[in-house]
Amino acid sequence: MTTSLETAEHPEKLRRVAIDPVSRVEGHGKVTILLDADNKVHQVRLHIVEFRGFEKFIQGRPYWEVPVMVQRLCGICPVSHHLAAAKAFDQVLGIEHLTPTAEKIRRLMHYGQIMQSHALHFFHLSSPDLLFGFDSDVAKRNIVGVAEKYPEIARQGVLLRKFGQEVIRITAGKRIHGTGAIPGGVNKVITLAERDELLQNIYQMIDWSRTAVHLAQQLHEANPALYDSFGLFRSSIMSLVGNDGEMDLYHGKLRARDEDGRLIFDGVDYQDYQKMIAEGVKSWTYMKFPFIRSLGEKRGWYKVGPLARVQNCDSIPTPFAEAERRVFIDYAGGVPFHGPLAYHWTRMIEMLHAVEVIKDLLHDDAILDGERMAHGERRREGVGVIEAPRGTLFHHYQVGEDDLVTMCNLIVSTTSNNQPMNEAVRQVARRYLHGQEVTPDLLNHIEVAIRAFDPCLSCATHALGKMPLEVTLLDAGGCEVSRLTKSAAGKFCA
Amino acid sequence: MSKTFTLDGKTIPFKDGQTIIQAALDAGYYIPHLCHHPEFKPHGSCKLCTVVVSGHQTASCTLQPAEGMVVESETEQLNAERRALTQMLFVEGNHFCPSCEKSGDCQLQATAYHLGMMTTHYDHFFPNRPLDASHDDYLLDLNRCILCSLCVRASRDVDGKNVFALAGRGAQTHLIVNARSGRLADTDFSATDKAAHVCPVGVILPKKRGFAVPIGERTFDKQPIDAYVDSRLARKES
Ligand code: SF4
Ligand code: FES
Numbered sequence: 001m002t003t004s005l006e007t008a009e010h011p012e013k014l015r016r017v018a019i020d021p022v023s024r025v026e027g028h029g030k031v032t033i034l035l036d037a038d039n040k041v042h043q044v045r046l047h048i049v050e051f052r053g054f055e056k057f058i059q060g061r062p063y064w065e066v067p068v069m070v071q072r073l074c075g076i077c078p079v080s081h082h083l084a085a086a087k088a089f090d091q092v093l094g095i096e097h098l099t100p101t102a103e104k105i106r107r108l109m110h111y112g113q114i115m116q117s118h119a120l121h122f123f124h125l126s127s128p129d130l131l132f133g134f135d136s137d138v139a140k141r142n143i144v145g146v147a148e149k150y151p152e153i154a155r156q157g158v159l160l161r162k163f164g165q166e167v168i169r170i171t172a173g174k175r176i177h178g179t180g181a182i183p184g185g186v187n188k189v190i191t192l193a194e195r196d197e198l199l200q201n202i203y204q205m206i207d208w209s210r211t212a213v214h215l216a217q218q219l220h221e222a223n224p225a226l227y228d229s230f231g232l233f234r235s236s237i238m239s240l241v242g243n244d245g246e247m248d249l250y251h252g253k254l255r256a257r258d259e260d261g262r263l264i265f266d267g268v269d270y271q272d273y274q275k276m277i278a279e280g281v282k283s284w285t286y287m288k289f290p291f292i293r294s295l296g297e298k299r300g301w302y303k304v305g306p307l308a309r310v311q312n313c314d315s316i317p318t319p320f321a322e323a324e325r326r327v328f329i330d331y332a333g334g335v336p337f338h339g340p341l342a343y344h345w346t347r348m349i350e351m352l353h354a355v356e357v358i359k360d361l362l363h364d365d366a367i368l369d370g371e372r373m374a375h376g377e378r379r380r381e382g383v384g385v386i387e388a389p390r391g392t393l394f395h396h397y398q399v400g401e402d403d404l405v406t407m408c409n410l411i412v413s414t415t416s417n418n419q420p421m422n423e424a425v426r427q428v429a430r431r432y433l434h435g436q437e438v439t440p441d442l443l444n445h446i447e448v449a450i451r452a453f454d455p456c457l458s459c460a461t462h463a464l465g466k467m468p469l470e471v472t473l474l475d476a477g478g479c480e481v482s483r484l485t486k487s488a489a490g491k492f493c494a
Numbered sequence: 495m496s497k498t499f500t501l502d503g504k505t506i507p508f509k510d511g512q513t514i515i516q517a518a519l520d521a522g523y524y525i526p527h528l529c530h531h532p533e534f535k536p537h538g539s540c541k542l543c544t545v546v547v548s549g550h551q552t553a554s555c556t557l558q559p560a561e562g563m564v565v566e567s568e569t570e571q572l573n574a575e576r577r578a579l580t581q582m583l584f585v586e587g588n589h590f591c592p593s594c595e596k597s598g599d600c601q602l603q604a605t606a607y608h609l610g611m612m613t614t615h616y617d618h619f620f621p622n623r624p625l626d627a628s629h630d631d632y633l634l635d636l637n638r639c640i641l642c643s644l645c646v647r648a649s650r651d652v653d654g655k656n657v658f659a660l661a662g663r664g665a666q667t668h669l670i671v672n673a674r675s676g677r678l679a680d681t682d683f684s685a686t687d688k689a690a691h692v693c694p695v696g697v698i699l700p701k702k703r704g705f706a707v708p709i710g711e712r713t714f715d716k717q718p719i720d721a722y723v724d725s726r727l728a729r730k731e732s
Contacts, residue, residue, distance in 0.1 A: 060624075060625060061625075062625070062627065062633055062635075062699075062701070062704065064595070064701075064702055064703070064704040064705065065593060065594075065595060065704055065705075067705075068592070068593045068595075068704075068705055069593035071592075071593070072592070072593060172709075173708050173709030173710060174709055177592045177593075178709065179705040179708065179709055180708065182704075182705050182706060187705060187706055187707065187708040188708035188710075188711075400627075402627035402628060403627055403633070403701055403702065404625065404627045
């Protein structure tokens with residue numbers, strides 16, 4: 001347990017607190033908090049399961065198989081990987097523009113994924129903390145407790161998610177492991193009956209999504225002292241934006257802003273992402289650390305996801321969501337808002353936007369019929385980027401003349417958000433760590449901070465229970481001083 | 495008056511020279527099978543078509559019926575054995591249905607569903623079998639080969655080319671390409687060959703077309719394999 005802590009100036013004077021999710025079956029993480037000689041929090045590291053194995057695994061496979069196969073990468077947002085890979089192979093096939101039908105079916109699938117993922121995160125995973133308080137009775141602090149105390153909110157959450165899943169099913173063929181997007185287009189359209197079924201409920205979904213935005217907003221307004229400052233840190237932001245600077249979660253150009261909102265770059269074709277973004281490596285993890293080249297490895301980290309996107313775009317091209325964006329920008333006072341708990345509010349604004357986009361697409365006959373495939377001149381390389389529920393997702397491939405993949409590089413959203421999560425946890429630890437004891441209070445607050453980012457860790461998306469965590473306080477020599485474990489059922493034990 | 499035998503109590507007519515499985519399929523009666531194909535000589539290797547005749551197990555794709563013969567096929571015992579054989583085929587190769595482009599059109603998968611196979615039961619071999627992507631139009635993914643020899647028979651008997659062969663013995667048996675380099679590109683294999691269209695699983699695949707057919711419209715999405723009693727229909731002529 002004496003990994004060299006290369007960013008600390010005097011590691012020998014530091015003490016480590018390790019927070020380990022107990023469940024290591026799928027995605028898992030580990031938080032290390034470094035204390036300085038005065039027992040002040042010095043640095044935090046969140047270790048996230050890395051994806052390198054997969055990038056190797058995909059090498060030597062035929063390219064047309066990859067958009068389906070990459071869904072094995074992550075059980076948490078498979079549709080985003082499916083679409084990002086398909087977009088990369090559109091490029092390999094030399095296709096700049098899909099047919100209108102293909103583009104719209106894919107958008108429908110993607111916004112369905114945004115809707116189901118955001119609903120799951122807000123209602124199932126976060127609302128118990130937000131509605132009952134971060135240190136309320138753990139036995140009640142879950143979706144079952146929400147269903148008892150706020151049955152209407154819980155019901156709407158369940159049905160919003162279900163609607164999103166249904167959109168995925170009819171566009172991809174299945175709720176999970178679908179095949180809808182293929183290099184160059186899509187393999188299916190939707191039937192009139194499927195469309196009419198969804199249209200029946202879409203206005204209800206819009207209503208409920210507006211209610212959800214207002215619920216998130218009220219949480220901030222009711223307790224600004226907590227909500228505005230919890231885990232607060234400042235950073236750059238990055239996302240795709242549409243051609244006119246509007247929010248576009250399916251396609252666009254890369255834009256980054258610094259912590260004050262000034263543009264760092266804009267209008268960047270993501271085929272050239274490597275000119276803007278580099279990936280740092282560290283001795284203590286296989287995970288890479290993406291950063292904005294012009295700012296350098298130390299200062300170039302950035303946050304992605306809803307809080308970045310809602311503030312990076314100039315507008316949201318659907319009316320209800322745009323109105324809510326303005327309310328949020330006003331609340332922030334016209335300057336970038338960095339408090340991580342605002343991820344929830346902005347996530348709900350995006351969910352509302354997704355539902356409005358789905359509504360518009362359902363009224364477009366191109367999703368019922370039309371040419372599905374486009375054609376182009378074959379290339380050796382392609383990059384596909386999409387705004388996944390958790391943030392910007394990069395898929396980069398090279399393909400040999402024999403059609404087999406020779407190189408794969410992925411930057412997943414949670415990797416970009418790694419450093420931001422470290423910072424948020426550091427701030428929280430500074431506020432809630434007292435003395436040398438790991439308390440349930442500290443553990444609960446760290447969990448809430450990590451959760452705000454909606455990281456794709458299996459421990460963080462545990463369906464019903466709490467995030468399983470183990471916190472160990474170690475002294476500088478690696479000896480354990482204090483330890484606390486919380487199970488997925490919310491039980492603490494020393 | 496044609497001759498008949500009984501299969502699970504049903505009377506099945508047959509012509510001279512027909513095998514039990516041919517007569518049964520012609521009569522609309524399904525017996526599970528993988529290496530049988532009505533257009534080719536029997537190979538008798540997969541043993542899925544095993545039936546019981548006068549108390550003895552025998553491959554129905556190689557045995558010719560006799561007048562009044564009593565044949566049992568749909569018994570619990572035979573289906574349990576067929577299921578075990580299918581499980582062995584799954585673990586001997588690398589079959590991952592969710593990302594396989596043949597999913598929904600694959601006879602191995604459809605047969606597994608038919609037999610109610612829920613798990614692979616045995617330890618996976620995880621064999622290391624490389625892909626052959628050398629040919630411009632066709633890919634060989636040998637991970638999924640079940641050694642049914644249909645491509646061997648099609649290439650030899652219909653195409654007159656002998657592109658494929660089974661080499662090795664027993665557990666070492668494997669499919670090879672008849673070229674000094676061992677590469678498909680160095681044979682006269684072509685997309686119009688019969689051998690390009692007979693593989694019951696996902697080995698011999700046209701390039702660039704995977705997943706073009708959506709879920710819901712694939713061969714075995716429409717109906718289960720036993721509903722395609724004439725097995726010619728079950729083969730997606732791609
Ligand atoms: S490649 Fe296909 S047809 Fe040929 S032996 Fe293997 S499974 Fe049978
Ligand atoms: S079909 Fe008879 S042995 Fe394979």
